[in-house]
Amino acid sequence: MTGLQKLLALVSASAASLAIVLQPELATAGWMGVYAALCVGLVVTAFLSRRPFSPWMTTAIGAVSALGAIAIIGGLDLVTPQTGFWCLVVSAWATGWLFIDALSAIESRNRTYQMLLAVAIPVIFGVWLLILWEVNVRGFGVPQVLLPPPSAIGVRFAASIPTLWADFQQTFLKSVLIGYVLGCGSGFIVAILIDRSPFLQRGLLPIGNLVSALPIVGVAPIMVMWFGFDWQSKAAVVIIMTFFPMLVNTVAGLTASNAMQRDLMKTYAAGYWQTLFKLRLPEALPFIFNALKINSTLALIGAIVAEFFGTPIVGMGFRISTEVGRMNVDMVWAEIAVAALAGSLFYGAITLVERVLTFWHPSYRS
Amino acid sequence: MTSKPTHSDSMFSKVLPVLTVSLAIIAIWYVAAVFLNAPIQKDKYERAKLSDWTISQLVSDTLAQDRPILPAPHQVAVEIYNTTVLKNITSKRSLIYHAWITLSSTMLGFLIGTLLGIFLAVLIVHNKALEKSLMPWVISSQTIPILAVAPMIIVVLNAIGVQGLLPKAFISTYLSFFPVTVGMVKGLRSPEVIYLDLMRTFSANRWDVFWKLRCPSSTPYLFTSMKIAIAISLVGAIVGELPTGAVAGLGARLLSGSYYGQTIQIWSALIVAAVLAAILVALISLANKMVLKRMGMSH
Known part of the structure; x- marks a missing residue:
């Protein structure tokens, strides 16, 4: 002992x-x-x-x-x-x-x-x-109002599955997923586009880093004004929040291959696109997955917070803010549980894909 | 003499692209402002029965609206100037006053979060059971969208009489302890086996190994984590201000701006928040450089 x-x-x-x-x-x-x-x-x-x-x-x-x-x-x-x-x-x-x-x-x-x-x-x-x-x-x-016991939350969860499912559909399946795919996708594409211009890279990277550190959730009220109350405005917030981490990480990842590897590709007479697809993108995968993981939690936060500024009468953020007002704290906690569960599963799924695609990376080999 | 030109050269090659991209962003901003605000302006002309407007008139009017869809950069700049330099700091209309409110809860949350993060990292590094049981929960704690439940935490803490700084700081703490814990676990583990073995040949105990080897080698990791932590603390403080009913702080400015359609106010609060974040991160970078220099670890 x-x-x-x-x-x-x-x-x-x-x-x-x-x-x-x-x-x-x-x-x-x-x-x-x-x-x-x-x-x-x-x-x-x-x-x-x-x-x-x-x-x-x-x-x-x-x-x-x-x-x-x-x-x-x-x-x-x-x-x-x-x-x-x-x-x-x-x-x-x-x-x-x-x-x-x-x-x-x-x-x-x-x-x-x-x-x-x-x-x-x-x-x-x-x-x-x-x-x-x-x-x-x-x-x-x-008191129940301050912190309900887990059993009460569980009972509430089981009793209101239809409501929770509707909220989940509105917030996660519409705002988060669509915004996430568009935001990450456009970040990735812009990174590939500016890859050929070192000038743009040097200009965009510091700005991208700065923007990643900014409180971007703050644009939520503006997006709600521009795109209305439905999921489109939430997806817009998610796009803005996920774009810059993806851009910065992909640009950093594309420079991850070393000179020896690039020289080898040159001796094979590989062109720009061949080098990109066969060497530099695979080398960038760990960075890209890093961004995907960071973005998975950012996206959920962005969508829920954006719902505080105006929303149709369904959605996780809407439910949280109204049930707090009605002092139904157990329902709020049930909603938190859904969010945590969805966030963990989302994160876990990305980690799983990462393991399959980057099995060669030292952090998974040992 | 040889090192100086290369230094200024690298400065030049860094500053020029950043400047170009920044100018391009401002140019795009102006164009976007004209396009987004034009429909409302045309509508106004129509109502005023003004049919002989010119393009240049339209452009200058779209950039000078009271409640534009997208305010032009100079409008935001003027608003910031009016609410910082021209207003008394103690005035409730002064952005410096609001920024100070946000900054104070950011700093408190950041401080508690960093201490908590270091404490957890020390425990995790020294106890295998805690590493295996606590570490997964530290990671999954961040999948709870705390910013989303921030309103509830504020309301609940208000109900039991905890008001003012602490509830907002709590949200910042929750967000900022995570990067510090993860970074410090990595940092405290960063000494190589050779050094650990060397310490053993000195018959150093755990305490000595911790203070004389693990702590110094974790310093760069601590600063990197703190840069992330302080930025995220600021976000936490701003979101924490949303549900307090727009009393004070940058988050309250955002909320009241969105209630009354004051877009210029929203954008100026956002820009001030951005500047604040940049200053805080820059201060930590500066501290990082100074400390590493004192410790003889900078290159």
């Missing part, structure tokens, strides 16, 4: 015992007593074995931490949360962290096993964040 693991184990066991001492009714309420007993037993066994965790031990820690999560969430309805209960929460959290620590210490040569771990560890971490959110919000009685 490492120092951190020892500390976590000690915290976990002592907090569990302290919980039962401070609030004896916990011992018989729901799973909490069972959890406390198992937790203390587990830690004693771990200390007695004095070795790094075996796979069995890691599994046992995982099982106990899962039991702890169930116990504290179920316990919220059974007892009034007092110091003892919060000690139990600390204990369950420490066990959860111990589990994550034990999992990340596993070294495996097996590819699928590695992938599984790479997904499982962040997921468990995220689930623990949700559990702590739920327990703290409900335990401390935070």
Whole structure:
């Protein structure tokens, strides 16, 4: 066991015992007593074995931490949360962290096993964040208006899927995707066009860099004035926001090939277009994908913010601003969840395509 | 003597293209302003029963409208001059006053965000479990369009009595911690294995390795991240001002401009925001150069 693991184990066991001492009714309420007993037993066994965790031990820690999560969430309805209960929460959290620590210490040569771990560890971490959110919000009685518990958001999400889908269609499938494709596409094409003129490159690059640092979302009210309330104005904002990162990155990427490679192409008597398609564009791919990734989040932000300045009565930005006004915070959070989900999937899809197309890049080879 | 001409030469080869492109943009802007504003101007002539207008009259009138669709650059420049130099700084019509409001929450958010980012990076570099569990969430935290939910955060924080600077700064913090964390993780890991091994032969402990090797070698990464972070903090502060009902700040100027169709006001607020962003990034670049020079790391 490492120092951190020892500390976590000690915290976990002592907090569990302290919980039962401070609030004896916990011992018989729901799973909490069972959890406390198992937790203390587990830690004693771990200390007695004095070795790094075996796979069995890691599994046992995982099982106990899962039991702890169930116990504290179920316990919220059974007892009034007092110091003892919060000690139990600390204990369950420490066990959860111990589990994550034990999992990340596993070294495996097996590819699928590695992938599984790479997904499982962040997921468990995220689930623990949700559990702590739920327990703290409900335990401390935070008003629904300020921060609803995840369970309430989940219920709201499930109940209003048609509305969420309509908003998603309006904002994501129309404004974001169309604007993204047009913005990235035009940035790319302009980069190819100015590629032959070093003068234009030197002139546009610093300006492009400056514009990338500017608060472009600010043009949203102007675009709404020019193109009206429907998705066209939002797509226009997205185009402007995504154009410059794409331009700057593509121009930088096109210079990424080195002199040796270009000389080789010359010895093959390759023309400008052959060199472009067979050497310089593939070399530029990592840069282009970098821009595509940056733009994927920018596009979503641009479209939603643009909806604050005027919109038909559908769309994620519209829903967020009206439901805030009506104090339906759980609906706002459901909308945020949709946005986060869409953003993550969008980003993930681009990363996947990047992996397929730039498999030769050093960052993926090792 | 030999180095001087090449220096001015490189300056020349950089400045000339940028100047040309800037002039071209301004020229395009003027042409666009004439074309976009012409229909309304023609409409005006028709209503005034003026049929013998000339092209030159049309052009000069389109560039002098009160509420043009696209204001001409000189109109924006005049508006900026009127609202900065001619107005008292404490006046609510002074753009400097509004820019100061935005700047203060930008700086606060940037400061907290940078500290938080460095703190997270230090944790991630020193703990494998945190690297594997926290890092993916740091990255996916940015797929939440925080700017889009900024209004809700402001309203909610207002409801529990947190007002003024902090809510806006919170949004800037959320946006700016990310580039710092990612950059610093890279920077703190940048010392090569040889150096780490050398430190081990000195029997240096983690603390020494951190302060004497990892920290110095992460400095360039920190400054690069801070340049991104400060620009994005400004965006966060501006968007954070939108829902406060147009009280003060550049974002409020944008919102009130769009409510009342004051396009010149919108554009002047945008230009001031752009200048502010450029100044902030330039200041960090300057600090970067000075610090690296003191540390003997500049080329």
